[in-house]
Amino acid sequence: MLQxxxxxxxxxxxxxxxxxxxxxxxxxxxLRLPKSGAHSLLSTLASEGxxxxxxxxxxxxxxxxxxxxxxxxxxxxxxxxxxRMMEQLVAGWGETTHLAVLIDGQVxxxxxxxxxxxxxIVLSRVGKRLPAHCSGVGKVLLAHRxxxxxxxxxERQGLPAFTPNTITTIDxxxxxxxxxxxxxxxxxxxxxxxxxxxxxxPIRDESGQVIAAMSLSVPAYRFYPYRQRLTTAVIEAARxxxxxxxxxxxxxxxxxxxxxxxxxxxxxxSVRT
Amino acid sequence: MLQxxxxxxxxxxxxxxxxxxxxxxxxxxxLRLPKSGAHSLLSTLASEGxxxxxxxxxxxxxxxxxxxxxxxxxxxxxxxxxxRMMEQLVAGWGETTHLAVLIDGQVxxxxxxxxxxxxxIVLSRVGKRLPAHCSGVGKVLLAHRxxxxxxxxxERQGLPAFTPNTITTIDxxxxxxxxxxxxxxxxxxxxxxxxxxxxxxPIRDESGQVIAAMSLSVPAYRFYPYRQRLTTAVIEAARxxxxxxxxxxxxxxxxxxxxxxxxxxxxxxSVRT
DNA sequence: CGCTGCTGTTCACAATAGCTGAACGATGGT
DNA sequence: ACCATCGTTCAGCTATTGTGAACAGCAGCG
Numbered sequence: 001m002l003q004x005x006x007x008x009x010x011x012x013x014x015x016x017x018x019x020x021x022x023x024x025x026x027x028x029x030x031l032r033l034p035k036s037g038a039h040s041l042l043s044t045l046a047s048e049g050x051x052x053x054x055x056x057x058x059x060x061x062x063x064x065x066x067x068x069x070x071x072x073x074x075x076x077x078x079x080x081x082x083x084r085m086m087e088q089l090v091a092g093w094g095e096t097t098h099l100a101v102l103i104d105g106q107v108x109x110x111x112x113x114x115x116x117x118x119x120x121i122v123l124s125r126v127g128k129r130l131p132a133h134c135s136g137v138g139k140v141l142l143a144h145r146x147x148x149x150x151x152x153x154x155e156r157q158g159l160p161a162f163t164p165n166t167i168t169t170i171d172x173x174x175x176x177x178x179x180x181x182x183x184x185x186x187x188x189x190x191x192x193x194x195x196x197x198x199x200x201x202p203i204r205d206e207s208g209q210v211i212a213a214m215s216l217s218v219p220a221y222r223f224y225p226y227r228q229r230l231t232t233a234v235i236e237a238a239r240x241x242x243x244x245x246x247x248x249x250x251x252x253x254x255x256x257x258x259x260x261x262x263x264x265x266x267x268x269x270s271v272r273t
Numbered sequence: 274m275l276q277x278x279x280x281x282x283x284x285x286x287x288x289x290x291x292x293x294x295x296x297x298x299x300x301x302x303x304l305r306l307p308k309s310g311a312h313s314l315l316s317t318l319a320s321e322g323x324x325x326x327x328x329x330x331x332x333x334x335x336x337x338x339x340x341x342x343x344x345x346x347x348x349x350x351x352x353x354x355x356x357r358m359m360e361q362l363v364a365g366w367g368e369t370t371h372l373a374v375l376i377d378g379q380v381x382x383x384x385x386x387x388x389x390x391x392x393x394i395v396l397s398r399v400g401k402r403l404p405a406h407c408s409g410v411g412k413v414l415l416a417h418r419x420x421x422x423x424x425x426x427x428e429r430q431g432l433p434a435f436t437p438n439t440i441t442t443i444d445x446x447x448x449x450x451x452x453x454x455x456x457x458x459x460x461x462x463x464x465x466x467x468x469x470x471x472x473x474x475p476i477r478d479e480s481g482q483v484i485a486a487m488s489l490s491v492p493a494y495r496f497y498p499y500r501q502r503l504t505t506a507v508i509e510a511a512r513x514x515x516x517x518x519x520x521x522x523x524x525x526x527x528x529x530x531x532x533x534x535x536x537x538x539x540x541x542x543s544v545r546t
Numbered sequence: 547c548g549c550t551g552c553t554g555t556t557c558a559c560a561a562t563a564g565c566t567g568a569a570c571g572a573t574g575g576t
Numbered sequence: 577a578c579c580a581t582c583g584t585t586c587a588g589c590t591a592t593t594g595t596g597a598a599c600a601g602c603a604g605c606g
Contacts, residue, residue: 002317003563004277004593009321012341020348024554034595039555044275048282049377055482057554057601061345063376066383068285069342070400072334075293103336104322110339127343209328276592277564297583307566312584330573330583549606556599563593570585576578 007031011041012050015061023058078203078212081244083111085237089216090115093233096217098124098198102141105153107132110212121217123193133159133173134166136188136200137213142173143180144202144210150177165191185235187227190220197223199231201238206246214238280304284314285323288334296331351476351485354517356384358510362489363388365506369490371397371471375414378426380405383485394490396466406432406446407439409461409473410486415446416453417475417483423450438464458508460500463493470496472504474511479519487511 014022014030022030028038042059045051049064073079079099086097094117100107106129114120123130132138132153142150151170159168167173180186188198200215216234223230287295287303295303301311315332318324322337346352352372359370367390373380379402387393396403405411405426415423424443432441440446453459461471473488489507496503 001320002277002281002313004275005281005314005317006321008275008278008281009318009323009337012337015341015344017344017347020344025552035554036556036596037594040275040593041278043555044278045282047274048279050282055480060348061341063345063374063381063383064282064285065338065341065345067381067400067402068288068334068338071288071290071293072336072338074290074400075333101336108336108340110336127340127347129340207328298581308583309567309585310565313564316584547606549604551602551604553602554600557597558595560595561593563591565590565592566588568586571583573580573582575580 007033008041008045008050011038011045012061012065015051021054021058021060027059078205078241078245079110081241082203082212082214083113085241086111086113086214089113089233089237093216093218093230094118095222096121098137098200098215098217099212100135100137100141100215101212102132102138102145103129105132105149105157106130107135107138107141118217119219121193121196124217130192131157131160134162134188134192136186136198136215136217139176139180139186139188140200140202140213140215141210143177143186147174147177162192163190163194165189165194167191185231188215188217195220199227199234201235202242203238204242204245204247208247214241280306281314281318281323284311284318285334285338288324294327294331294333300332351478351514351518352383355476355485355487355514356386358514359384359386359487362386362506362510366489366491366503367391368495369394371410371473371488371490372485373408373410373414373488374485375405375411375418376402378405378422378430379403380408380411380414391490392492394466394469397490403465404430404433407435407461407465409459409471409488409490412449412453412459412461413473413475413486413488414483416450416459420447420450435465436463436467438462440464458504461488468493472500472507474508475515476511477515477518477520481520487514 010031011027014027024035024039024042027033027042028035031038042051046053046059046062049062051059052062053059082099086099089097090113094115096112096114096118098109099111100109102108108129109124109126112124112126130138132142142153150173154170154173159166159170159173161168167176185199185201188200190197196217197220198215198217200213202210203212203214205211214234214237216230218226218230283304284300287300297308297312297315300306300315301308304311315324319326319332319335322335324332325335326332355372359372362370363386367388369385369387369391371382372384373382375381381402382397382399385397385399403411405415415426423446427443427446432439432443432446434441440449458472458474461473463470469490470493471488471490473486475483476485476487478484487507487510489503491499491503
């Protein structure tokens, strides 16, 4: 593990919507580095376009990140397909849909389409992370990871409560995830925000791996009456995306390893290092 | 300059829409590194989320890049404002508008809105770079950089010709840029694509620095009849953005660089329309 | 107007992080 | 069942990077 690269990544992570601009001294203080070291990192990152120097000698995120992000989006197969299905969902229900992936044990919202009938959901924002245990998409994504990985995530990040309904114990989470895996979808019953429910379903690639999750978020009072129909709508939409990605089988999953050049040993066997 | 960080950035740059997936050996060959070195880079980048490991042990760009890109976009003041003006331009003319910044001597398209009357412009794509000397936005951006910098850029990248109209000599470029700077806008008269013209104007921040350029792209046969009106439309749109960013003065420019050490300051979001 | 407190930047030296090349283990193709 | 090729690991040497103090520029204040 290259320490210098790790530090550079740490530097990038400092830049947030709340503090989008950093100076050398601030970075040095935040990362417990000598000023000169922070300066090296910042200036090389800037010369590579990953940061940009402001006229005042401070630093902001650079446009190379936007470039790379665009190539990522353009080459992510499920995005375009999922977006089409999301548009149909919004057109049909007028509610808000989310598309999310699991990264580092958290949910990252990749796309969000808001319906005309929908209330503004402030918590979710494209490009934002949220804990996975409380949302529909999060539970879907967690449910299809090996249990040991889920345990590791929970040990690292805990199970913070957002509402009285949020799952806060690992036992409850285990039961819930099993259910989600068996039935093929997840509900969020006001677990992240009071008054807000959602249904989420998994998106699979051709190998059966769950690579993303799609959801429909609905105000509670409109959710319960239509729950059944909402559920099938989301499931079918997600299924349709998976099919277009080349997924036909039922449940290959990571159990019977038939993947190409799979290095599953690192994940399946035991905890490494 | 931290060599390791530079190499890491080089690795990221390898990932393109044409080749979005790389293996250790390929990277090693492309960068003339020993396999083990390439492996170090790839695996640490992956562990930081800047890359992701595919099940086959190969690598793709990681979602952290998307995250960082989003925070960049959200904290870039001119984007939201410019987007509104671009929508008005498209609504009024039905043509295609571009928003671009200068990065590394090249034009990077940040936003593109296509009008219903417009023909598909394949060359420009959000997130894509193009040489600066041939497009309207490029000439605007170059015109407001110190001449020595322009010379350095040309020496590094040359003046590749796209059409018979493309500027291919540094003398011609100097004259053109002077004109652009004086008149406050730039034309592209079929210099990047035969049959396509455009008008571009600069967007300035509160210090007068040109930070971006906006343009209207129009088929040649529709461009010349309406040139005057198109020009004023783009100029006024860009001017409006600059004003909302806090630009009042005339031409502070980079002569007498008053480097405001102002921190995030009061965001330029002065008034909402 | 010239202080003083901050910035970001530069430099030499010391030591540690990382580059190197070969050997490993596992995969897919023949 | 083989071989070719891939990603991964390891231990040693070299060069890169971390270090801390001194430098230069700007803002604000007296």
